[in-house]
Amino acid sequence: MKGLRSLTIVPFLMLLASITLGVSHYNDAKEAMRQDLTHALRQYVMHSSQSQLLAGSPTWLRQGGVFTPDDAESHFKPHLTISSLKDTSHVSMCVLHQNGEESFSEQASLCSDTLLWSISPTTSNSDVIAFKAYANPTVCSVLGHSDQRLPLTGIIFCSLVLSVMAWRIKMRTGDAMTPATETVAPQVEMHLTPMQEQLMEMFYSAPNHILSKEAICAALWPKKDNPDTTLYTFICRLKSTLKAQSNMDIINKRGKEYQLRKNSETI
Numbered sequence: 577m578k579g580l581r582s583l584t585i586v587p588f589l590m591l592l593a594s595i596t597l598g599v600s601h602y603n604d605a606k607e608a609m610r611q612d613l614t615h616a617l618r619q620y621v622m623h624s625s626q627s628q629l630l631a632g633s634p635t636w637l638r639q640g641g642v643f644t645p646d647d648a649e650s651h652f653k654p655h656l657t658i659s660s661l662k663d664t665s666h667v668s669m670c671v672l673h674q675n676g677e678e679s680f681s682e683q684a685s686l687c688s689d690t691l692l693w694s695i696s697p698t699t700s701n702s703d704v705i706a707f708k709a710y711a712n713p714t715v716c717s718v719l720g721h722s723d724q725r726l727p728l729t730g731i732i733f734c735s736l737v738l739s740v741m742a743w744r745i746k747m748r749t750g751d752a753m754t755p756a757t758e759t760v761a762p763q764v765e766m767h768l769t770p771m772q773e774q775l776m777e778m779f780y781s782a783p784n785h786i787l788s789k790e791a792i793c794a795a796l797w798p799k800k801d802n803p804d805t806t807l808y809t810f811i812c813r814l815k816s817t818l819k820a821q822s823n824m825d826i827i828n829k830r831g832k833e834y835q836l837r838k839n840s841e842t843i
Contacts, residue, residue, distance in 0.1 A: 587737040594730030605722030606686065609658055609713060613665065613688035616655035617709040620667065621691050623651055642670045642680060652709070658721060661686075665711035672704040684710040766821040771796055772814050779826075779836035786835045 644666055645652075653662045668680060672692065680690075688709040768776065778795060779785050789807060796810070797803040811826060811834065818824045825837050 584738060584741050587734040587741070590730060591734035591738070594727045594734060598724055598727030598731070601722040601724055601727060602718060605718050609661055609711065609718070609721065610686050610688060612656055612658045612661060613686060613709040613711055614691075615657075616652055616665075617667065617688045617691055617707055619655040620652040620709075621693055621707050642668050642682075644668055660713050660717040660721065661711045664713055665709060667707060667709050669705055669707050672706045680706070680708050682710055684712050686711045686713065766817065768814075768817065771810070772817065775810075775814065776836075779834075784835070785837070786829065786833050788833050792834065 652667050653665065656662050656665065668682060670680060691707045693705045693707065775787075775792065775796065778787055778792070789804070793800070793803040793807055797806060800806065811828075815826050818826065823838055826834050827837055829835050
């Protein structure tokens with residue numbers, strides 16, 4: 577029993593390893609999504625059609641702080657290679673402060689690297705616009721993008737192994753033999769016939785206090801050809817005696833065995 581319980585540490589450690597691997601793959605998928613946002617944002621900023629928008633943007637960007645371009649739907653999202661990002665992503669832009677700080681304050685589960693664009697790189701007082709892409713994919717979307725086949729297989733396998741081992745431990749614990757003097761000892765002294773005392777001693781020493789009909793007949797009536805009727809009558813009388821003098825009972829199990837029980841609960 578102790579050895580079986582100690583073996584549970586192996587599938588338990590494998591289960592922890594599978595969960596850790598699954599979390600690692602999940603984080604890798606989120607990082608791949610973040611890189612896809614950065615790549616799409618770079619393509620969006622470098623697109624030639626954005627030059628006019630960038631040229632006139634500093635005036636209203638200084639007034640509003642952070643701005644979301646209206647054309648991101650048509651110019652940014654097509655560059656995304658992960659389709660699950662397209663429904664929850666957008667682009668924000670702001671003028672970079674003189675101290676180099678950004679005005680971005682949005683909270684999202686994913687955000688790209690910050691890309692900077694200088695309106696007039698040839699002048700010393702040129703405005704610099706900062707771009708950032710955001711997305712809020714669902715957990716299911718991230719899981720769908722990550723490879724969870726190996727971790728999931730490991731989790732299912734280890735869970736099944738642990739369940740089987742727990743069942744085996746429970747069965748062995750239930751089958752463990754408790755000393756008869758502690759479980760079926762009568763509460764008061766009983767008055768039994770010699771054959772009844774012999775059968776009770778057999779019940780006390782039997783595993784789980786179960787005896788087959790053949791074992792009883794061989795011990796009590798070894799020379800009798802067909803002792804079934806005699807056994808039935810003998811058991812009925814002993815049951816009556818036990819009921820009157822103790823807290824024990826004898827039950828018939830599947831018509832082939834008899835079990836000594838206490839307080840109507842299997843010993």
